[in-house]
Amino acid sequence: xxxxxxxxxxxxxxxxxxxxxxxxxxxxxxxxxxxxxxxxxxxxxxxxxxxxxxxxxxxxxxxxxxxxxxxxxxxxxxxxxxxxxxxxxxxxxxxxxxxxxxxxxxxxxxxxxxxxxxxxxxxxxxxxxxxxxxxxxxxxxxxxxxxxxxxxxxxxxxxxxxxxxxxxxxxxxxxxxxxxxxxxxxxxxxxxxxxxxxxxxxxxxxxxxxxxxxxxxxxxxxxxxxxxxxxxxxxxxxxxxxxxxxxxxxxxxxxxxxxxxxxxxxxxxxxxxxxxxxxxxxxxxxxxxxxxxxxxxxxxxxxxxxxxxxxx
Amino acid sequence: xxxxxxxxxxxxxxxxxxxxxxxxxxxxxxxxxxxxxxxxxxxxxxxxxxxxxxxxxxxxxxxxxxxxxxxxxxxxxxxxxxxxxxxxxxxxxxxxxxxxxxxxxxxxxxxxxxxxxxxxxxxxxxxxxxxxxxxxxxxxxxxxxxxxxxxxxxxxxxxxxxxxxxxxxxxxxxxxxxxxxxxxxxxxxxxxxxxxxxxxxxxxxxxxxxxxxxxxxxxxxxxxxxxxxxxxxxxxxxxxxxxxxxxxxxxxxxxxxxxxxxxxxxxxxxxxxxxxxxxxxxxxxxxxxxxxxxxxxxxxxxxxxxxxxxxxxxxxxxxxxxxxxxxxxxxxxxxxxxxxxxxxxxxxxxxxxxxxxxxxxxxxxxxxxxxxxxxxxxxxxxxxxxxxxxxxxxxxxxxxxxxxxxxxxxxxxxxxxxxxxxxxxxxxxxxxxxxxxxxxxxxxxxxxxxxxxxxxxxxxxxxxxxxxxxxxxxxxxxxxxxxxxxxxxxxxxxxxxxxxxxxxxxxxxxxxxxxxxxxxxxxxxxxxxxxxxxxxxxxxxxxxxxxxxxxxxxxxxxxxxxxxxxxxxxxxxxxxxxxxxxxxxxxxxxxxxxxxxxxxxxxxxxxxxxxxxxxxxxxxx
Numbered sequence: 001x002x003x004x005x006x007x008x009x010x011x012x013x014x015x016x017x018x019x020x021x022x023x024x025x026x027x028x029x030x031x032x033x034x035x036x037x038x039x040x041x042x043x044x045x046x047x048x049x050x051x052x053x054x055x056x057x058x059x060x061x062x063x064x065x066x067x068x069x070x071x072x073x074x075x076x077x078x079x080x081x082x083x084x085x086x087x088x089x090x091x092x093x094x095x096x097x098x099x100x101x102x103x104x105x106x107x108x109x110x111x112x113x114x115x116x117x118x119x120x121x122x123x124x125x126x127x128x129x130x131x132x133x134x135x136x137x138x139x140x141x142x143x144x145x146x147x148x149x150x151x152x153x154x155x156x157x158x159x160x161x162x163x164x165x166x167x168x169x170x171x172x173x174x175x176x177x178x179x180x181x182x183x184x185x186x187x188x189x190x191x192x193x194x195x196x197x198x199x200x201x202x203x204x205x206x207x208x209x210x211x212x213x214x215x216x217x218x219x220x221x222x223x224x225x226x227x228x229x230x231x232x233x234x235x236x237x238x239x240x241x242x243x244x245x246x247x248x249x250x251x252x253x254x255x256x257x258x259x260x261x262x263x264x265x266x267x268x269x270x271x272x273x274x275x276x277x278x279x280x281x282x283x284x285x286x287x288x289x290x291x292x293x294x295x296x297x298x299x300x301x302x303x304x305x306x307x308x309x310x311x312x
Numbered sequence: 313x314x315x316x317x318x319x320x321x322x323x324x325x326x327x328x329x330x331x332x333x334x335x336x337x338x339x340x341x342x343x344x345x346x347x348x349x350x351x352x353x354x355x356x357x358x359x360x361x362x363x364x365x366x367x368x369x370x371x372x373x374x375x376x377x378x379x380x381x382x383x384x385x386x387x388x389x390x391x392x393x394x395x396x397x398x399x400x401x402x403x404x405x406x407x408x409x410x411x412x413x414x415x416x417x418x419x420x421x422x423x424x425x426x427x428x429x430x431x432x433x434x435x436x437x438x439x440x441x442x443x444x445x446x447x448x449x450x451x452x453x454x455x456x457x458x459x460x461x462x463x464x465x466x467x468x469x470x471x472x473x474x475x476x477x478x479x480x481x482x483x484x485x486x487x488x489x490x491x492x493x494x495x496x497x498x499x500x501x502x503x504x505x506x507x508x509x510x511x512x513x514x515x516x517x518x519x520x521x522x523x524x525x526x527x528x529x530x531x532x533x534x535x536x537x538x539x540x541x542x543x544x545x546x547x548x549x550x551x552x553x554x555x556x557x558x559x560x561x562x563x564x565x566x567x568x569x570x571x572x573x574x575x576x577x578x579x580x581x582x583x584x585x586x587x588x589x590x591x592x593x594x595x596x597x598x599x600x601x602x603x604x605x606x607x608x609x610x611x612x613x614x615x616x617x618x619x620x621x622x623x624x625x626x627x628x629x630x631x632x633x634x635x636x637x638x639x640x641x642x643x644x645x646x647x648x649x650x651x652x653x654x655x656x657x658x659x660x661x662x663x664x665x666x667x668x669x670x671x672x673x674x675x676x677x678x679x680x681x682x683x684x685x686x687x688x689x690x691x692x693x694x695x696x697x698x699x700x701x702x703x704x705x706x707x708x709x710x711x712x713x714x715x716x717x718x719x720x721x722x723x724x725x726x727x728x729x730x731x732x733x734x735x736x737x738x739x740x741x742x743x744x745x746x747x748x749x750x751x752x753x754x755x756x757x758x759x760x761x762x763x764x765x766x767x768x769x770x771x772x773x774x775x776x777x778x779x780x781x782x783x784x785x786x787x788x789x790x791x792x793x794x795x796x797x798x799x800x801x802x803x804x805x806x807x808x809x810x811x812x813x814x815x816x817x818x819x820x821x822x823x824x825x826x827x828x829x830x831x832x833x834x835x836x837x838x839x840x841x842x843x844x845x846x847x848x849x850x851x852x853x854x855x856x857x858x859x860x861x862x863x864x865x866x867x868x869x870x871x872x873x874x875x876x877x878x879x880x881x882x883x884x885x886x887x888x889x890x891x892x893x894x895x896x897x898x899x900x901x902x903x904x905x906x907x908x909x910x911x912x913x914x915x916x917x918x919x920x921x922x923x924x925x926x927x928x929x930x931x932x933x
Contacts, residue, residue: 052762054761098751099752100580100583103583103757107580119761121758121759122756123757124756125754125756126754127447127751127752127753129447130445137888138888140888141884141887141889144888145881145885148884149877149880152876153877156873189892190896192893193823193885196882196884196885197882197885197896200878200879200882203877203881204834207870207873207874207877239841239844242840242844243834243840246781246833246836246840247837249777249781249784250829250830250832251777251829251830253774253777253780254773254777257772258825258826259766259773261766261822262826265823
């Protein structure tokens with residue numbers, strides 16, 4: 001198992017038309033999913049209740065629904081959560097009752113649907129106004145993270161790289177969010193945190209490739225920008241794949257063993273790491289190339305490349 | 313060339329490892345359920361310690377570890393069932409007003425370790441507990457305090473024998489109407505001399521002369537901070553009554569309060585007590601049965617009176633508009649049994665202002681009936697034509713009417729409540745009224761079982777994830793992979809040590825555990841970068857020692873660049889996040905920083921020690 005990718009020589013730049021069309025199609029599908037199906041926003045963003053109740057024996061969900069309806073919560077969404085004895089109830093904010101009243105009433109309403117005792121494992125209530133604030137804050141955070149990263153990459157590399165990396169990040173975010181919209185997986189605060197982590201991770205990948213491109217632009221005497229980029233991606237390919245692989249391994253562990261609450265979070269990261277790996281190989285660099293990067297853009301500010309050459 | 317370690321590098325790594333292990337160690341011992349006993353004021357006395365110990369021994373609870381720390385006594389129990397039994401036994405022998413008895417979770421480490429290191433602080437999602445975000449209704453607080461001037465002014469006007477005035481609170485203003493300009497001007501001078509915190513606007517309209525008054529901006533600001541602070545004090549008192557150790561009660565923004573109650577066994581009770589605005593009010597009864605009936609049937613209600621309903625029967629009754637004593641003038645209250653009727657009663661104790669009023673009023677009204685009003689404020693949001701409208705509704709019921717037999721002052725009793733209500737309302741009165749109504753705008757409650765399950769599952773995911781990565785690295789990079797695995801394990805130890813470090817106050821949450829898991833996956837990246845680079849250098853025909861050196865040197869800039877961008881995302885996440893998300897951002901940040909240390913510096917020291925000073929032609933990489 002010495003070397004999985006042994007000095008690969010894949011023509012990434014030559015394939016760029018195909019991969020761009022592929023990405024464009026996926027992005028269009030993702031955007032359509034977001035626009036048409038919309039995100040299945042969790043109570044964090046819409047306001048409302050999430051109540052998790054543990055039964056001793058698996059209850060009949062229809063009985064749970066009807067007893068909730070009898071108590072005046074007809075619109076409550078009831079489903080199993082993790083196991084058949086755990087029930088998750090979601091509902092909109094109740095206009096004429098406090099959260100205290102509602103959770104007490106729900107608890108009372110659930111009793112008849114069980115043979116034994118019921119314990120209220122989790123009650124989450126987010127008022128409509130707080131939901132709105134969290135929505136705004138969340139969108140703001142994603143924007144802030146992107147802006148901060150653009151500035152850093154611009155400062156450390158060059159404008160075209162900065163644009164290229166943000167291009168790849170937006171690509172990753174749209175696709176990840178699109179998948180959540182397409183399959184109507186609940187999108188809550190932890191998913192948003194995962195998206196921000198994906199931004200960090202995907203960029204991490206992209207930076208490694210960019211770093212090598214910069215180094216090669218300075219050290220390789222011959223070759224077109226496309227050739228230099230191909231060489232750089234090939235040189236870092238095995239690292240990119242191995243790191244993504246170990247990250248996906250731990251995320252799978254989190255997804256499988258981490259419990260139901262963390263499922264969505266792990267899922268978002270899994271999708272994000274997958275897409276992020278793809279984009280740093282196929283999208284970020286080709287975007288930089290498309291913007292017409294030249295050797296002059298990469299001339300060393302300090303004599304870094306020359307120093308590396310003369311290392312004994 | 314050779315790659316040797318200067319001594320300081322070896323010492324630094326060893327030192328970091330030892331300190332890391334020491335600070336991470338308390339987490340291995342974990343926490344024990346405990347009951348914390350502390351006097352409300354003053355130091356812990358030996359007699360209290362003996363009382364507690366005897367109470368537990370008498371209750372048959374013998375497997376207890378006692379710790380005296382400062383002014384508190386801790387009793388540690390083997391499990392939560394014993395803890396609850398223990399608490400009940402201690403409560404029986406101590407006085408609720410004098411001694412605080414609270415459930416607690418304390419470090420189970422031996423004393424030498426406890427003296428400098430504590431286990432990680434577990435978030436509510438791991439420990440179980442309640443998080444509330446409360447909105448303080450400032451407008452209501454301002455209205456209440458401005459309304460108070462109405463009765464003050466009335467008293468002054470009456471004292472000055474000015475006739476035909478009308479003073480009321482309308483649309484956020486205190487409005488006084490006079491018949492003549494002289495009266496108005498005289499009173500205006502009087503008011504502005506005595507109440508500099510008000511801003512006055514005289515105006516003439518038709519045949520009347522008015523003074524409108526509102527709080528000045530500065531006074532209003534003061535009133536707002538005062539209301540918020542008062543609410544925080546009240547909530548803290550209530551939480552102490554509930555028996556919660558280590559509660560968090562903090563102001564957030566200008567008009568919100570965050571309350572976190574870790575390990576609360578009965579979240580429903582906590583919700584009820586914290587959100588409760590129930591209070592009592594004392595008023596004189598107005599008129600007689602016939603007046604009440606006619607007012608109830610739509611007849612005119614005298615301007616000095618208000619229409620109420622009796623609790624239970626719903627029968628109408630008129631009470632004086634002026635209040636004798638309001639709830640916030642009650643400074644002490646306890647529930648008990650009324651000697652005469654044998655029913656539940658609340659024994660009330662008034663502050664000096666309340667007592668003075670009560671004295672004055674009862675002196676003049678012996679033989680007249682006085683009513684006790686039970687008030688509960690409820691604030692809710694209604695949808696009116698799709699627009700959210702906040703509405704405040706008050707439940708006001710007359711719980712008892714009794715003839716004033718004697719002059720009352722500081723202490724007296726009130727009946728007409730159920731035993732549970734008497735206990736609850738005396739708790740509420742004792743801890744002070746909420747200056748402004750609060751509304752819970754966010755609540756997150758996690759039961760203790762779910763908390764335990766979250767820890768178990770999070771721990772399992774972390775251990776399995778770590779094991780898989782270590783095994784993979786060992787297979788793929790052989791001896792170097794083993795070194796990377798060692799660096800990874802050290803990294804996790806350091807993350808836990810930093811999280812446990814005293815003074816940092818970081819909280820571990822479920823997303824926080826996910827952050828550690830994610831870091832273990834990403835932290836090997838630095839080693840992967842280095843090792844790939846070393847392989848490349850070897851392929852390029854460099855000698856072993858040169859390849860090692862170049863691998864570490866060249867990869868460094870890349871690793872730093874890549875990590876800083878992740879750090880930017882994590883910092884943004886931290887600054888915008890709420891509770892559990894912050895936990896994720898924190899472990900991610902700490903993980904990135906410690907992984908730079910272990911993956912670059914730590915692994916280098918080990919690699920140098922194992923291979924750096926040898927003549928090798930190949931490397932196990």
